[in-house]
Amino acid sequence: MENDAEFWARYRGISSKLRRRFLRKPNLAEAGEQFGHLSKELKQQDCLQYAGFCSLAQARCEQAVMNGLGEAETLTEAARLLLRAEVDNWTLHLPSLQEALQSSCNAFNCAIKVYTELRQTTMAASLCLDLAQSLKLMGKDGEACVFFRRAAELQYETPFASLHSLGQAASCCLLTHDYEGALTLYTTMQQVAEEKAPRLPGNNAPVGAFQDIIASNEISRVLLLMLVQPPPQHLAPEHARTLENYAWSALDSPGHARSQCLPEELFILLQSVVMACQEKDVEALRVLQKELWPLLDKNQNDILHLLICEMGHPSGLGY
Incomplete structure (x- = not known):
């Protein structure tokens, strides 16, 4: 032309x-x-x-x-x-x-x-993902999050794809510092994965890729709960149950409280993180960070790093 x-x-x-x-x-x-x-x-x-x-x-x-x-x-x-x-x-x-x-x-x-x-929901979801990825590329993470979530809704018949889209949306929330939004999305992922996961006969433990998703989401949720610190009156029941597993009282009965999806070493390290946060012990968190670093993904390491930075700030986290 x-x-x-x-x-x-x-x-x-x-x-x-x-x-x-x-x-x-x-x-x-x-x-x-x-x-x-x-x-x-x-x-x-x-x-x-x-x-x-x-x-x-x-x-x-x-x-x-x-x-x-x-x-x-x-x-x-x-x-x-x-x-x-x-x-x-x-x-x-x-x-x-x-x-x-x-x-x-x-x-x-x-x-x-x-x-x-x-x-034709598969095609509709594909378009949501196309746009979301491009928006994220251009640094428009908030807008991208909307379309990742929309894709997840359209992928309800394919749980793995839906969980992946929700994970992408949660990553966008972290990039925009919307930690409560990320916590909500990880909780939704946890609920979907637990509902769809095949179970072992006997102990009813989830298996396969769903087990990995549940474990990863529990780690993210615990770290975000430590960062966000919602007041008790606003603490959702599912979040309260999660924190109960990592409370001081759980030390006496680790077999009962410990998540079925987390290795014992990782569970104990996370439990130590929760206790260090409750005691406002920044130095203990820094020591735990070194041990946890190779065991966590990028987003989880970023949350832990931010948690330590916030706790080390004079204003603290308001515990």
Whole structure:
């Protein structure tokens, strides 16, 4: 496309075919096809934002002729083109008012809605993840969290995929310092994993990958509870039960209190972290950090590090 004026002239030329004329209905199919051809031409010329606008116009034509699948497909194409345009600007550090990103998010939302109405939840969830990953790449972790959570809701029939999306959402919460939100998400993951996990006959312990998920989430939840320190009157029952396992009284009966999913050494180290927090013993936490570091994932190590920093601050954590 040589210039903006040429594009808009062709765009308006096609749009004029959509106007109602006396005793004549607009030829929606022809206009949609022409918008599609123009979009492909612009895409080949790397004019992604204009190509996206043409795909949006094509989607409106598909909607007008009641072609739900065609509408969803063209909305998806528009959303991805506009998102690519915004990511390219971001990668090159070009100034941007983010109109393409806003238009892309709107198109993604519309496509997700249409696919959901068509009962194609797998495709809808995939679009949520596509947008969430790109938003996270651009440092928009709060916005990304919304779409990771939405993907998890759409993946209810595939627990592993849903748990992975919830984990991504929790990571976004940590990056935005929304520790209560992260705690809520890890708790939801714990409940889903415990509900779906296959169990060993006899001791009813979870097995397989679900066991690893439950163990990882328990570690994250304990560390976040130490960081957030919700007041007793606002402590959720499931959080109270978790903390009871790590209380002083649990030392006398480790076999009864210890989580079935955590190795004994790790459980004792976490129990020591809880007691060190209760005693406001920063030096003990620093010693425990060295032992726990190789046993925790990145997010958990970050939480523990923040916990030590906060406790070492003169204002403390308000225990």
